[in-house]
Each structure stands twice: as structure tokens, then as C-alpha cells.
Amino acid sequence: MATRVYLAVDLGAESGRVMAGLWNGRKIKLQEVHRFPNGGVPLGGTLRWNVLGLWQSIHQGLTLAARQYGKNIASVGADTWGVDFVLLNRQDELLGLPYHYRDARTQGVMERAFRRVPREKIFAQTGLQFLPFNSLFQLLAWQKQAPQLLEAADRLLFMPDYFHWCLCGSRVAEFTIASTSQCLHPLKRDWNRSLLKALGLPLRLLPPLVQPGTALGPLRPEVAEGTGLRGVRVIAPPSHDTAAAVAGVPTAHTGKANWAYISSGTWSLMGAEVAQASLTPRTLAYNLTNEGGLDGTYRLLKNIMGLWLVQRCKAAYDAEGKTYDYAELVRLAAAAPAFRSLVNPDDPRFLNPRDMRVAIQEYCRETGQPIPRTAGELVRCAYESLALRYRQVLGWLEELTGQRMEVIHIVGGGSKSELLNQFTASACNRPVITGPVEATALGNLMTQVRADGEVRSLADMREVIRRSSEMRRYQPADLDKWDMAAARFAALAR
Structure with a gap:
């Protein structure tokens, strides 16, 4: 069969990459298309993410991929670190640069939350470990320090969801990234609206949840035109x-x-x-x-x-x-x-x-x-x-x-x-x-391969990875x- 190409946007805390997965029907071969730096940006006594710079670098990587692989490219999907998010208003305007999870503003927030809802009850309703930078506590920090911005927000998107929005305009949350937030019910596998309501957080921010492997749509016309990636779908990997x-x-x-x-x-x-x-x-x-x-x-x-x-x-x-x-x-x-x-x-x-x-x-x-x-x-x-x-x-x-x-x-x-x-x-x-060293990119890419109907199960995906890796x-x-x-x-x- 002709080689099909899938693209993974893989963002870590120190660097980001656009990776290509070349699929021949039996093995997948990785090629790094573009690598760029990442990291927290000190700003006015806070620590933020430069999401506009990251999007520019992703756009450059997709352009390079289009030049190299052209019409063989089938889809693209993004994965990132957990917990951090952007806030958009009704006009899809970004409300400030998103905070880095290591920013100090969440110090003491957990203890204040426990006075309103006991620690044991939060765990029973979320199943998550308690870390001061979990999305739940970041939202409570917004609630205390910048309530006007929280009031102006219409949609919360976690970092990979935001880059999917950049790619195709989707306003949804992929399940695995949402599960890092301490805002999901671990048995219902849906937003824990009762907990968020008890903590006074706005429910309107919650996007619809989608499972990994979901087709989010075609690239925005301007992205397809600007990168040369025409006819390419956006697939949500385990984000x-x-x-x-x-x-x-x-x-x-x-x-x-x-x-x-x-x-x-x-x-x-x-x-x-x-x-x-x-x-x-x-x-x-x-x-x-x-x-x-x-x-x-x-x-x-x-x-x-x-x-x-x-x-x-x-x-x-x-x-x-x-x-x-x-x-x-x-x-x-x-x-x-x-x-x-x-x-x-x-x-x-x-x-x-x-x-x-x-x-x-x-x-x-x-x-x-x-x-x-x-x-x-x-x-x-x-x-x-x-x-x-x-x-x-x-x-x-x-x-x-x-x-x-x-x-x-x-x-x-x-x-x-x-x-x-x-x-x-x-x-x-x-x-x-x-x-493999590149397990994250491979998990992202093989989910896209499966969404394309090339393999059937998680066990099949892992068998391909065993055949393809040292x-x-x-x-x-x-x-x-x-x-x-x-x-x-x-x-x-x-």
C-alpha cells in the first residue's frame, strides 16, 4: 500500500514538536518535522504560557510537513501536558495569557476549597490526587483574584483543545485531558457539575466531552491555505x-x-x-x-x-x-x-x-x-x-x-x-x-491510524509499536x- 502520513503536535513543558508518522500497513516510522522551544514566560510577577508563539511554531511545522509529504497526509492531532487551560469569551477572544501550572497563585487555594467541600468528598467525586495546580484550584484562584475575567469567560479549553480550536474551530474537551482537571466524576465519566456548583464555579464554561479518536473536523480554510494541508482532518488523540x-x-x-x-x-x-x-x-x-x-x-x-x-x-x-x-x-x-x-x-x-x-x-x-x-x-x-x-x-x-x-x-x-x-x-x-522514547507521539499517531480504520484495537496499536520500536x-x-x-x-x- 502507499504510505499514509499522520501528524502529531506534541507539546511538552520544555519543547514542542511536529512529528510525522509514516504508516505502511505494518509498521509506523517516526520523523521529526519541526522542533521548537517551550517554557514558562515570567510576566508581571506571574508565570504564563506563550500560546500565540506556540501556535506560530505549530503552523510552521505543519507548513514544513505539507512541503515534505503533501497529499499523503491524512490527519493531525495535538497532545500536551495536563491541567492548564485558556478562557475564551463568546466572540472566541482569548482572555489573557494562560497561567503556567508552576505559577504561585494557587498556593493555599486547596486549603480554602476544603473549608467549603471536605477533601474526602472532593476525592470521592473526582478520584484525583491533590496537587495545588489542578485545574479546579486554578479556577478557584481566578475566582478570587480576577472574578471579572471569569465572569466574561464563555468557554474553557485545555491546552490541546485550544490548539484543536486553532486548527479547526472545535470548542470541545477531549476526555483524557479533561480527566486531569479534578472537575470530572470518575464513575459517571462526565463533568461533576454538583461539585463545581458547590464551589461557586460557572458551569457555562464546560465544553462538551469527546473521546480519543473523535474526528473534530477539517482544518480551518485559512489554516489549510496557509500551510498547504488541504483535505486534512483533525483527529483528537489521547490529548x-x-x-x-x-x-x-x-x-x-x-x-x-x-x-x-x-x-x-x-x-x-x-x-x-x-x-x-x-x-x-x-x-x-x-x-x-x-x-x-x-x-x-x-x-x-x-x-x-x-x-x-x-x-x-x-x-x-x-x-x-x-x-x-x-x-x-x-x-x-x-x-x-x-x-x-x-x-x-x-x-x-x-x-x-x-x-x-x-x-x-x-x-x-x-x-x-x-x-x-x-x-x-x-x-x-x-x-x-x-x-x-x-x-x-x-x-x-x-x-x-x-x-x-x-x-x-x-x-x-x-x-x-x-x-x-x-x-x-x-x-x-x-x-x-x-x-520507545517517542511513546507519546506514537500513542497520538496510532490513535489517528485507528481512526482511519487501519487497525482495530488498543492491543493492535501496541503490537504495531512493538514491531516499530527499539x-x-x-x-x-x-x-x-x-x-x-x-x-x-x-x-x-x-
Whole structure:
């Protein structure tokens, strides 16, 4: 058959890409068409997203794709990080630049919300872990700080939904991205209007929900003309990047709960694919979350701070002119003393510190541990601490699902970190299978392939990804040493 081409707009916290998936009926081949930077923009004491700049870069990427693949392109879909959103008025005008989830305005909002609706009731009605930047708390921050803008708003669109609006004019919310908001009912799989009403939030903002794989419409005429992409449809993929990444996990055990995944990057999203949301008191106590996946599945998972710790250490060195590349940092970490200092990666001080190195050092000082001074010691501390956090979360997942996780799949950019992969296998005492690096793009693209009638099921999608990807296996080692370190870590991360 002739090669058909599908396009994924994949936006992460640090960069965005337009990726092409070349489908030959058996395998899918990825090609990066255009890459561009992303990140929070400081503005007037706040932190925002430059959505207009992102749209301009997406438009450029689509133009390049049209020149390269022309009439072979069938469809395009976007995925991004979760929780953040734009507000549009009735005339579809953007009401301000959207806030970045690391903006400080949501500090203290959760506690104010709990005074109106108890924490346990919010969890029972949403199934989400409590993070200060969840969309629910961002809306409550708007309600307090800028009520006039909230009153002027007519429609809330999450970030990928907004770029779908840019592409084709749709004003809907894709289910998996909406499920990150803490505004959905986990059993009804619809907006939790009673909760939003109890918190005084306007219901008119809520867009209709659509499932991944839904055709949203053709490109706007001006977009088709400007890019050269005529006759191309917009298909909603799993629009939350983690949902797309989990759809892209090349497991042979779809439909079983005996494997775990880590989508590894700026954040580490560790979880299991389950059929129903877990709403038990233990799930709440562990602060795990239930987010929507493909085909009605749920992602029972924990947000872990991830490689953000290393990225921000590197940024601090870069600012001083000490430019380490990541390969050098890993080499230095491998040579540093083992299990010298550990931190809880999810301590709130690590969310957005001015200097990550100082934040790690202060944590170690406060907990009576040796203070990591060198780049190697800091990165080793971060890697070992992440691996031990994975071990802890793995135990919670096994308890909540009643299943032993026989293998851990690591996908995403962090799967390239051989040292962290080995630490994870050893800390968790489970085989680790890594790859594909581009699981998010593959999950996005294969959903479009399925919407085009080329494959039938999620299991079929994953079989294609296994055939199309390189993977590597890591076996546990040094178990006694990791057991001892785990006992120390448990005292830090209760």
C-alpha cells in the first residue's frame, strides 16, 4: 500500500514538536518535522504560557510537513501536558495569557476549597490526587483574584483543545485531558457539575466531552491555505501527553493489570492501566490519581517530580557558566558515592525553587544527611531518590490493584537514562523494559491510524509499536544495598 502520513503536535513543558508518522500497513516510522522551544514566560510577577508563539511554531511545522509529504497526509492531532487551560469569551477572544501550572497563585487555594467541600468528598467525586495546580484550584484562584475575567469567560479549553480550536474551530474537551482537571466524576465519566456548583464555579464554561479518536473536523480554510494541508482532518488523540504515552507502551498484556509503566521526563508518571477508577481510602491516603485513558481505561498513577530535579540543577550550573551536558552529568553521578544522601522528590520545596542545588542541600541538612556538593553527588542523589520513590509507589499500586507487577515499562525521554533505568530495576526488584522514547507521539499517531480504520484495537496499536520500536531490558542487581537504602528512604517519604 502507499504510505499514509499522520501528524502529531506534541507539546511538552520544555519543547514542542511536529512529528510525522509514516504508516505502511505494518509498521509506523517516526520523523521529526519541526522542533521548537517551550517554557514558562515570567510576566508581571506571574508565570504564563506563550500560546500565540506556540501556535506560530505549530503552523510552521505543519507548513514544513505539507512541503515534505503533501497529499499523503491524512490527519493531525495535538497532545500536551495536563491541567492548564485558556478562557475564551463568546466572540472566541482569548482572555489573557494562560497561567503556567508552576505559577504561585494557587498556593493555599486547596486549603480554602476544603473549608467549603471536605477533601474526602472532593476525592470521592473526582478520584484525583491533590496537587495545588489542578485545574479546579486554578479556577478557584481566578475566582478570587480576577472574578471579572471569569465572569466574561464563555468557554474553557485545555491546552490541546485550544490548539484543536486553532486548527479547526472545535470548542470541545477531549476526555483524557479533561480527566486531569479534578472537575470530572470518575464513575459517571462526565463533568461533576454538583461539585463545581458547590464551589461557586460557572458551569457555562464546560465544553462538551469527546473521546480519543473523535474526528473534530477539517482544518480551518485559512489554516489549510496557509500551510498547504488541504483535505486534512483533525483527529483528537489521547490529548493528555501521559495518556498518549501509555497508549504507546508496547506491552503484550493489554487488558491485564500485572504491569506498571513510568512515563519518564520532566515528570515521572508511574501507574497501572485499570478498568475502573480506584476510590478507596487507601488511594486517597497515598494521594494517587485516576486519569482517563484510551478505550475507557483509567490510569491509576502517581505524579513524581521526575527529571525536573536534574534539569533544574543543570540550569543552575548553566546560569553560572558551568555548562555540563546530560551525558557528563550521568558520568559524574555514576562515579559518585552510592546512597550517601537521599531526598523525597515530591517535597513541595522542589516544585519551583530558585536554585535546585540549594533546595536539595537544605533538605539534606535538615534531615541530618551528608550535604551533596558536587554535580555528580547532586545528580546521584536525585537518581537514587527517584528510583526509591518508584519502589514505594510500585508497592502502593500492587496493594490497590491486588496484582503483582511483573515488569515495569519505562517510556519517554527519560528512558534514555541508562543509569536511572538500572537503578529502577534494582530498587524495585523487577525487570525494566525501556522504549520507545517517542511513546507519546506514537500513542497520538496510532490513535489517528485507528481512526482511519487501519487497525482495530488498543492491543493492535501496541503490537504495531512493538514491531516499530527499539527496546532494552534491565535486570535487578545489588538487591541488599537497595533494600537498606529503601529503609532509609521510607523514613523521609512517609
